Amino acid sequence: MAISKSKPATEKKAASSSKTTEIPTITLKQIGADLAILHDLPKKTVESLFDDMVELVGKHLKKGSKIRISGLGIFQVKKRASRQGRNPATGEAMKIKASKTVGFKIARDLKESL
Numbered sequence: 001m002a003i004s005k006s007k008p009a010t011e012k013k014a015a016s017s018s019k020t021t022e023i024p025t026i027t028l029k030q031i032g033a034d035l036a037i038l039h040d041l042p043k044k045t046v047e048s049l050f051d052d053m054v055e056l057v058g059k060h061l062k063k064g065s066k067i068r069i070s071g072l073g074i075f076q077v078k079k080r081a082s083r084q085g086r087n088p089a090t091g092e093a094m095k096i097k098a099s100k101t102v103g104f105k106i107a108r109d110l111k112e113s114l
Contacts, residue, residue: 028054071107078102080098
């Protein structure tokens, strides 16, 4: 996809902070603003779409589904078993409860491009 419109906001911010070594954090709102510029859409519409997307991704992850986003990767819920751990302050042994977390596996094409 060729970008022929004005520079997106995230590129402008990244260019101005090139003097520092800090890695910029790009938010979903900033990506939405860039997409709004690239596709001549209102920012509120794109933000609303992203809000709905995040809500649906969370809903499907809670059900245990895998979320595959082409070109990006796969999100899926992973289970962690209970285990023994240590309190770092006292060194006392303690039991860590079983839990769930979201794992992400990067798409091959994206990984190779990094």
